[in-house]
Amino acid sequence: MTLVALCSFKGSPGVTTAALGLAARWPAGELPVVVECDEAGGDLLARFRLETSPGLVSLAAAVRRGAEPGLVWQHTQRLPGGLPVVAGPAGPEQAHAALAHITSAGAAVLRRAADRPGTVVVADCGRLGPSSAALGILRAADVVLLLARSHDDSLSHVVANLDVAARWPWHPSFVLVGGGYPTSEVASTLGIEVIGRLPEDRHGAAALGGRPGRRSTPTQSPLGRALARIAAVAASRASTEPGGKQQVADSLEADPGSLSAGRRSSPHKSWEGVSR
Ligand SMILES: Nc1ncnc2c1ncn2[C@@H]1O[C@H](COP(=O)(O)OP(=O)(O)O)[C@@H](O)[C@H]1O
Numbered sequence: 001m002t003l004v005a006l007c008s009f010k011g012s013p014g015v016t017t018a019a020l021g022l023a024a025r026w027p028a029g030e031l032p033v034v035v036e037c038d039e040a041g042g043d044l045l046a047r048f049r050l051e052t053s054p055g056l057v058s059l060a061a062a063v064r065r066g067a068e069p070g071l072v073w074q075h076t077q078r079l080p081g082g083l084p085v086v087a088g089p090a091g092p093e094q095a096h097a098a099l100a101h102i103t104s105a106g107a108a109v110l111r112r113a114a115d116r117p118g119t120v121v122v123a124d125c126g127r128l129g130p131s132s133a134a135l136g137i138l139r140a141a142d143v144v145l146l147l148a149r150s151h152d153d154s155l156s157h158v159v160a161n162l163d164v165a166a167r168w169p170w171h172p173s174f175v176l177v178g179g180g181y182p183t184s185e186v187a188s189t190l191g192i193e194v195i196g197r198l199p200e201d202r203h204g205a206a207a208l209g210g211r212p213g214r215r216s217t218p219t220q221s222p223l224g225r226a227l228a229r230i231a232a233v234a235a236s237r238a239s240t241e242p243g244g245k246q247q248v249a250d251s252l253e254a255d256p257g258s259l260s261a262g263r264r265s266s267p268h269k270s271w272e273g274v275s276r
């Protein structure tokens with residue numbers, strides 16, 4: 001019943017890892033599927049030595065013939081732990097073309113898959129640019145999670161994109177990653193909603209990336225546990241807020257000017273004003 005989109009701006013890697021962990025730790029009752037919608041090219045194929053097909057390219061080709069709710073599942077492969085994924089092509093040209101098809105009808109194929117009872121579609125939208133094809137997926141999502149490292153360089157990219165984000169017809173929730181500025185300061189200074197923080201956890205990230213070591217399992221690492229908490233918040237939010245599309249339509253009708261990205265009314269201060 002839920003479409004969750006994860007993305008970042010420049011300078012904040014970790015989206016694919018978070019998408020896998022979020023899906024793996026999604027509360028029981030909804031079956032997760034991860035769809036790799038990264039325009040820069042996918043990570044999963046190489047990381048898990050998957051077959052090139054089925055995946056995002058075969059899904060995009062099938063979308064031309066219709067977008068029935070079960071379609072996404074027909075283009076999945078299973079990761080070693082059993083998680084179903086629709087892997088994106090490694091090449092950016094192919095990834096862009098596939099995403100353009102998938103979003104051409106308002107990402108209906110993902111929305112329909114997510115509307116099936118007991119399903120959560122986790123879309124890994126990678127790094128966002130001003131004209132990313134993945135924006136169409138964010139538009140259809142129930143919950144948009146924007147990952148940002150809490151350091152000057154990545155936060156400066158968040159600041160640089162806040163005005164753009166304010167024009168988006170949805171509310172991103174920020175997830176801070178690793179050390180750096182305290183969560184509350186980032187939230188209040190930038191006027192953004194931060195719903196959680198992920199630890200810097202090399203072993204946990206490696207385990208989620210298919211390289212479990214003696215020190216970490218994919219789900220029981222500090223990173224896995226933090227993702228479980230964020231999954232619980234995202235799941236409860238998605239269940240209390242109506243589906244993304246309807247929400248967007250309603251809010252656009254209500255007041256196009258009110259669609260700020262979860263920001264408070266005051267303009268954001270310059271990032272330099274934040275102290276540790
Ligand atoms: N929270 C984290 N702590 C430590 N390393 C991480 C974390 N998240 C991701 N990584 C590592 O960073 C690299 C890039 O992560 P990935 O999830 O593929 O980023 P993206 O999809 O945004 O390019 C990988 O080597 C991954 O193991």
Ligand SMILES: [Mg+2]
Nearest residue numbers: 015016038043
């Ligand atoms: Mg990635």
